[in-house]
Every structure is written in C-alpha cells, then in structure tokens.
Amino acid sequence: MNCRVVVEAAVPVYDVETADEAVRIAISKTGEMLNPDLNYVEINMGERSCPHCGEELEPAFLAADESLVALELEITVFNVEREEHAARIARKEIGQRLENIPLEVLEIEQIDDEDDEDDEEEASSEESESPSDDSPSEAGGSSDDGGSDDDRGDDVLPEFEELIDES
Template sequence: MDCRVVVEAAVPVYDVETADEAVRIAISKTGEMLNPDLNYVEIDMGKRGCPHCGNELEPAFIAADEGLVALELEMTVFNVERDEHASRIARKEIGQRLQNIPLEVLVVETIEEAEEKEEAEDDSRETDEASDDEEALPEFEDLMDEK
C-alpha cells in the first residue's frame, strides 16, 4: 500500500520583521536542508487556527525579530503495511535532515491509484462496447429499402 503523509514542522527563523518574510525564509531554509536527498518532499505554508474562536491565523509567529513558522511537508511513502508504518518512515526521513525542528504527523492518506485506474479502464471498455453496438453501420438491405 502507498500513503501520502503530511508532516507539520515548526521552523525557527531569525532577523525577520514580517510574517511573509518569515515564511519565505523558512521555506528556503527547509528546502536547503531537504535537498538534494529529499527533493520529492513538497513544502507549503502551514495552517494555524485560534484555539478559542477558530479564526485562521498567519502561519508565522514573530516576536523580537525572531519567528516560528508552521510548514507542511508532504511526501509519498511506498510499500508500507499500515498507516503507522508510513508515518514513522516519513518522520524518520524528514527528521534526519531537519535536526532540532519539531515534527508532528497531521495526515496519512492511503493512495489507491492502481485500483482507481483499473476501475476507470473497465468503465471505459464497457462504454466503448456499448457505443460500438449503437454506432454499427446499417445493413446494405436497410439502406436499399430507404431509397
């Protein structure tokens, strides 16, 4: 089974003034740490929410020109037995390169592309067979009767 794993990372950044600047620096810093070994990991801004009111917050918290940025790192793990196995592999692979950065697994989704492709091919074959029957050319005698 193949799984898509999303891991949240808390990346510290220094000498920043705005949340946008902190996010850009954090993405760049994380990309440098992951490449070239894990260049297949997708890096995106994290989503944070207020625990009291539920409003969405900026992905970076800035205080005294230092920031902590929430990033989401997404990777696909192949040939695993369970979701927990995929989660451990993703944390280990990413954690080895992002030392001293806290990680938390947010999402583990099973990828069932092979099964979906087979079903889509079966459906298209059935549709093609039905359309072949409908679009068959009329018999010669039928054409002659119309004139």
C-alpha cells in the first residue's frame, strides 16, 4: 500500500517584518534543510484558524520581529503495511532533516494506482496458485512430484556426487 502523508511543521523565523516575508523565508529554510535528500517533499503554506471563532488566520504568527510559521509538508510513502506505519516513516524521514522543529501528522491518504493493483493481484494469484499445485502432490504421496524436486535435485545432486567420488 502507498500513502500520501501531510505533516505540519512549526518553523521559527527570525528578523522579519511581515507575515509574507516570514512565510517565504520559512519555505526557503525548510527547502534547504530537506534538499537534496528529500527533494520530493512538497512544501506548502499551512492553514491556521482561530480555535474560538473558526476564523482563518495567516500561516505565520509574528511577534517582536520573530515568527512561527505553519508549513505543510507532503510526502508519498511506498510499500507500507498500514496508515500508522506510513505516518511513522514520514515523521522519521522529515524529522531527521528538520532538527528542533515540531511535526504533527495532519492527513494520511491511501494512494491506489489501478495499474499497480492489477499487477499486485496477478502476482498474488500466481503465488497462491503455485503452492496449491504442489500441495496435492505432496499430500497424496504421488511419485510424480513435478519440477520442484528436480529443481532441488539440481542443487543437491552435484554435492552428493562429490561425496561419492571422495569415498
């Protein structure tokens, strides 16, 4: 399963006069910390709202020429078992590069590629067919064990011949 994970980061910015300037600097600063290792992480302005009235606020809180900017970092995590696993991987990968910046997972969305699903279904059906084909012959004790014993025999037989030649 593949997941798209959105993580909120609180990025401190110093010596700024406006919220727009703080957002631009925070995006640049975050991009520098993530690149080149995580250049595939999308950086967007975060969304903040007033907890009491629900009014939408700017992504930067500005006080005394310093700012705390809310950014949303979006990363796609591949081959995970469940959504919690994707969240842990995203936090770890991003958190290793953004030292001392708090992170919170906002959203986890499963990504379904129809082509990938079809390939996975075909592969899983082939895998499930192979063991079921071998199972009846092994259970029945049939002398025609097919290619599986021949394949194993190719690996074992030369070693056995060497032992016979040494005796």
